Amino acid sequence: MARRQARDLAFRTLFQAERGHTDLLDVWALAKEELAQDDDENELEEVFGEGLNTEAMSFADKLIRHYDAHQQAIDEELESAIEGWTFTQMAQTDLNVLRLALAEFRLAEVPKEVSIEMAIRLAKKYGGEESGRFVNGVLAQVIRRREAIGV
Secondary structure (H helix, E strand, O other): HHHHHHHHHHHHHHHHHHOOOOOOHHHHHHHHHHHHOOOOOOOOHHHHHHOHHHHHHHHHHHHOOOOOOOOOHHHHHHHHOOOOOOOOOOHHHHHHHHHHHHHHHHOOOOOOOEHHHHHHHHHHHHOOOOOOHHHHHHHHHHHHHHHHHHO
C-alpha cells in the first residue's frame, strides 16, 4: 500500500511540475514541506492518509530524483517505443505515468510486472478511458525492446 501511495505522490508531483512549467525538484520540495506540516488543513495528508510513511516517502523520492537525473534517457526510450504518437499529442497524464514507470524499471526495486500493473492503475485513475490500455501497450513495447538488446 505504501508504494502505491508513493507512486501516486510521485505522479502528482511530476504532473504539477509539467503543468506549471516548474522545476521538478522544487515542486517535490514544496510537496514534502506540505506533508510535513502538522495542521488539520493539510490537503496532501487528507489525500494520502497515514500510508506515506518513511518507506513510502523514500520510494517517492527515489522515483522523482531518478526521473529528474535521467529525464533525457527516459524520454528517448519512450519516444522510440511509442509508435504513431508524439509527446505533444499524448495526454500528459499518460506520458507522466509512463515516465515514472520507466524510472521504476531502471531502479529495479520491484518486478517489472508489478511496475506495469501499478502504472496501469495510475493511468486508469487519472487518465482517459483508454489510458490503461495505452500505457500497458507502450510498456510492453519497452520491455520487448529491452529484451531484444539484452537490458
